[in-house]
Amino acid sequence: MLKEAFKELAGQMHRADPGAGFALELWDGQVLAHGAEPKVVLRLKSRDCAKQIMAGGFLGFGEAYMAGDLEVEGELSQLLRLGLLVDFDRRDLALPQKLKFAALYLWHRGARGRAPRNIAHHYDLGDDFYALYLDESLTYSCAYFHGEGCSLAQAQSNKYDHIAKKLLLKPGESLLDIGCGWGGMLIHAAQNYGVSGVGITLSKNQLEGARERVARAGLQDKVQILYRDYRDFQGVFDKVVSIGMFEHVGQKYLKDFVKRLQGYLRPGGVGLLHTIGKEKPAKADPWIDKYIFPGGYIPTLAETVEAMGLEDLCVLDVENLRLHYARTLECWAENYEANLDQVRARFDEPFVRRWRLFLNACAAAFRWGDLRLFQVLFSRGNINRLPITREHLYR
Amino acid sequence: MLKEAFKELAGQMHRADPGAGFALELWDGQVLAHGAEPKVVLRLKSRDCAKQIMAGGFLGFGEAYMAGDLEVEGELSQLLRLGLLVDFDRRDLALPQKLKFAALYLWHRGARGRAPRNIAHHYDLGDDFYALYLDESLTYSCAYFHGEGCSLAQAQSNKYDHIAKKLLLKPGESLLDIGCGWGGMLIHAAQNYGVSGVGITLSKNQLEGARERVARAGLQDKVQILYRDYRDFQGVFDKVVSIGMFEHVGQKYLKDFVKRLQGYLRPGGVGLLHTIGKEKPAKADPWIDKYIFPGGYIPTLAETVEAMGLEDLCVLDVENLRLHYARTLECWAENYEANLDQVRARFDEPFVRRWRLFLNACAAAFRWGDLRLFQVLFSRGNINRLPITREHLYR
Numbered sequence: 187m188l189k190e191a192f193k194e195l196a197g198q199m200h201r202a203d204p205g206a207g208f209a210l211e212l213w214d215g216q217v218l219a220h221g222a223e224p225k226v227v228l229r230l231k232s233r234d235c236a237k238q239i240m241a242g243g244f245l246g247f248g249e250a251y252m253a254g255d256l257e258v259e260g261e262l263s264q265l266l267r268l269g270l271l272v273d274f275d276r277r278d279l280a281l282p283q284k285l286k287f288a289a290l291y292l293w294h295r296g297a298r299g300r301a302p303r304n305i306a307h308h309y310d311l312g313d314d315f316y317a318l319y320l321d322e323s324l325t326y327s328c329a330y331f332h333g334e335g336c337s338l339a340q341a342q343s344n345k346y347d348h349i350a351k352k353l354l355l356k357p358g359e360s361l362l363d364i365g366c367g368w369g370g371m372l373i374h375a376a377q378n379y380g381v382s383g384v385g386i387t388l389s390k391n392q393l394e395g396a397r398e399r400v401a402r403a404g405l406q407d408k409v410q411i412l413y414r415d416y417r418d419f420q421g422v423f424d425k426v427v428s429i430g431m432f433e434h435v436g437q438k439y440l441k442d443f444v445k446r447l448q449g450y451l452r453p454g455g456v457g458l459l460h461t462i463g464k465e466k467p468a469k470a471d472p473w474i475d476k477y478i479f480p481g482g483y484i485p486t487l488a489e490t491v492e493a494m495g496l497e498d499l500c501v502l503d504v505e506n507l508r509l510h511y512a513r514t515l516e517c518w519a520e521n522y523e524a525n526l527d528q529v530r531a532r533f534d535e536p537f538v539r540r541w542r543l544f545l546n547a548c549a550a551a552f553r554w555g556d557l558r559l560f561q562v563l564f565s566r567g568n569i570n571r572l573p574i575t576r577e578h579l580y581r
Numbered sequence: 582m583l584k585e586a587f588k589e590l591a592g593q594m595h596r597a598d599p600g601a602g603f604a605l606e607l608w609d610g611q612v613l614a615h616g617a618e619p620k621v622v623l624r625l626k627s628r629d630c631a632k633q634i635m636a637g638g639f640l641g642f643g644e645a646y647m648a649g650d651l652e653v654e655g656e657l658s659q660l661l662r663l664g665l666l667v668d669f670d671r672r673d674l675a676l677p678q679k680l681k682f683a684a685l686y687l688w689h690r691g692a693r694g695r696a697p698r699n700i701a702h703h704y705d706l707g708d709d710f711y712a713l714y715l716d717e718s719l720t721y722s723c724a725y726f727h728g729e730g731c732s733l734a735q736a737q738s739n740k741y742d743h744i745a746k747k748l749l750l751k752p753g754e755s756l757l758d759i760g761c762g763w764g765g766m767l768i769h770a771a772q773n774y775g776v777s778g779v780g781i782t783l784s785k786n787q788l789e790g791a792r793e794r795v796a797r798a799g800l801q802d803k804v805q806i807l808y809r810d811y812r813d814f815q816g817v818f819d820k821v822v823s824i825g826m827f828e829h830v831g832q833k834y835l836k837d838f839v840k841r842l843q844g845y846l847r848p849g850g851v852g853l854l855h856t857i858g859k860e861k862p863a864k865a866d867p868w869i870d871k872y873i874f875p876g877g878y879i880p881t882l883a884e885t886v887e888a889m890g891l892e893d894l895c896v897l898d899v900e901n902l903r904l905h906y907a908r909t910l911e912c913w914a915e916n917y918e919a920n921l922d923q924v925r926a927r928f929d930e931p932f933v934r935r936w937r938l939f940l941n942a943c944a945a946a947f948r949w950g951d952l953r954l955f956q957v958l959f960s961r962g963n964i965n966r967l968p969i970t971r972e973h974l975y976r
Contacts, residue, residue, distance in 0.1 A: 330970075331969065332970065464890070465886075465889065465890030465893070465894075465895060465896065466890045466891065486886075486887070486890060487886045487890070487896055488883045488884075488886045488887035488890060489883075491860075491881075491882045491883045491886065492881070492883035494860065495859070495860030495861045495881060495882070495883060496861065498860070499860070500860060500901070500953070501860065501882055501899065501901060501953075502901045503899065503900060503901065504896065504898065504899035505898060505971065506895070506896060506897050506898065507969075508963075509965065509969045510969060553965060554963065554965075555963075558895070558896075568903075568949065568950075570904065570948060570949075574726065574902075574904045574905060575725075575727065576900065576971070576974075576975070577975050579971075579975075580971070580972050580974075580975040
């Protein structure tokens with residue numbers, strides 16, 4: 187019965203891409219091999235692990251992977267790609283798993299009081315750790331690649347510049363960055379566009395790191411970093427930006443977040459929301475919610491622009507940078523493997539495997555799955571003096 | 582009481598833009614003047630006409646304007662702008678008006694059998710007539726203006742080229758144009774990009790006109806024009822485009838239309854939907870529905886991208902060309918006035934005034950009101966070989 191299920195899964199994976207080589211090595215040594223060499227091999231070490239995968243979908247797979255109850259030989263990303271092609275992540279969970287996940291889901295979303303813990307869960311592991319896979323600016327969001335030889339650091343700088351151009355930043359203007367990370371956007375904007383700004387974050391780790399970086403750049407007079415929930419802030423700015431934060435606020439708070447975006451923007455001001463998105467609504471992936479980003483929800487583009495419409499924010503431009511995020515995550519995964527010794531010096535093996543799976547699974551979901559990256563540019567109210575084409579972005 | 586209502590309205594208009602000069606001349610000769618010279622003057626010829634306006638909002642205003650029961654001296658667009666600034670178009674209708682309009686609304690939307698009549702209502706007035714205000718290609722949709730000296734004809738050609746670049750048209754590819762008008766897009770694509778295509782329309786007038794233009798360009802082998810409802814077509818194309826048609830299908834058919842877009846596109850193909858849109862959902866304007874575009878509904882961007890998500894169409898790029906449509910309509914209004922003698926030779930005065938109000942009201946709604954023009958680029962499924970930036974559009 188269980189074996190039949192794996193045979194069927196292997197058949198589906200093969201039909202999804204007959205050229206892709208893979209083998210499933212079952213608990214009793216039987217090998218289900220398909221496609222061309224080189225093959226990625228998924229080795230299930232026990233019958234229990236096999237049951238766990240079939241019952242739990244990607245959550246079962248992820249937990250077995252972290253525990254070392256299964257091994258992947260060869261390209262993990264190739265295996266994840268085949269999984270996405272057959273919708274393995276949407277496999278129905280068994281009932282006990284569903285209940286456990288529902289409880290977890292409610293716990294993470296229940297109250298705004300959870301927000302600091304949810305953020306700390308991912309973002310407070312220490313700068314030394316993030317430095318092992320991010321670029322030197324510690325930019326922890328989708329980069330913007332120009333041409334083939336573009337490095338990750340260059341692509342992150344490009345991203346800040348692309349956003350600055352979309353926002354039409356001008357000397358003397360004020361910029362609010364909601365979820366400012368290590369301050370990369372504000373530092374770039376202050377140095378290159380002469381704006382002054384405020385960044386807010388709920389990560390104590392990022393707060394310190396961003397302040398240090400601002401000081402090192404000699405920008406203390408222009409850039410202020412605050413530990414602050416986006417709901418508790420006061421102020422009005424010429425421009426507002428939020429990069430990689432909307433996907434953390436939770437479905438319940440999407441409209442409220444957009445209302446705040448509007449409130450912090452002066453009438454006639456311009457803002458940009460840079461967020462992971464989807465086309466179809468879907469609950470957060472259980473494994474990602476449990477182990478990587480508690481409390482998050484990936485909004486659809488429709489939910490995003492609907493919320494903007496309700497607040498009289500006019501959508502000017504939407505760009506889907508999905509493949510830029512795939513490449514960004516692939517760079518991070520590569521850096522991570524290159525620095526594996528240092529990761530192992532800090533964390534145990536289940537954590538090492540957890541983070542590897544996170545980076546590779548997200549890269550695969552952007553490249554072959556349902557994740558998108560939308561940059562949504564908007565104005566507060568109808569503004570007739572903005573450029574009428576997007577040519578200025580490409581000069 | 583009625584006079585008080587007009588005093589209040591005039592006060593609102595003045596507060597909305599204290600610099601704008603206007604005067605309301607009431608039925609008894611009293612003048613309510615505000616702001617600087619030159620003033621636009623709205624002259625109400627009778628108390629009945631004043632009541633009609635207060636009870637019927639823009640519908641009442643439009644009907645009084647057509648009947649000649651009111652006169653506008655000076656810039657009609659300025660008056661319309663002030664009206665939009667005070668939400669005059671959203672003024673509550675009196676109950677009898679509401680009922681009359683609801684019946685009309687249902688009548689226009691009731692059945693797909695209405696579609697040919699709804700289309701004929703606007704688009705079958707004869708090429709000679711449209712030639713009086715459109716450019717020589719008879720393009721009846723938002724143009725794309727580059728720089729200050731750009732003529733309307735050039736801007737329409739730019740628009741076709743902008744779309745062709747977004748669609749990444751290549752020689753040998755096939756293109757379907759749903760709601761093809763006088764064939765401008767297909768002719769441009771065949772001549773400049775070497776594609777072959779099919780255009781469908783529900784306007785007999787456009788059918789003939791488009792066929793003539795295709796023949797004149799010597800493109801009969803490459804471009805075919807059919808009289809066909811979008812629901813009755815069969816075929817699969819590399820690329821699909823629909824320009825200025827989605828806003829005519831009616832709210833009830835939005836999802837179905839998008840489903841067809843998907844069905845006519847091969848997996849991996851790319852499409853573009855060029856449509857008037859809004860941020861917030863709203864019923865069609867009663868005057869526009871009754872006298873200009875029966876059965877239409879202006880979709881929100883959220884409704885549009887939600888429908889695409891349900892059909893596995895991936896949104897790649899959204900551009901808001903609102904100010905281009907304002908300028909296009911202003912060009913049309915200007916051409917219309919320049920050829921007024923010829924319009925009068927064909928139509929009676931109420932029609933002459935009806936069309937003037939249509940062109941000016943739409944221009945104002947794009948420039949100062951809630952109308953937007955969205956170009957939504959999408960692919961059928963996840964395509965990884967498309968360009969990852971939009972630079973190719975601006976070379």
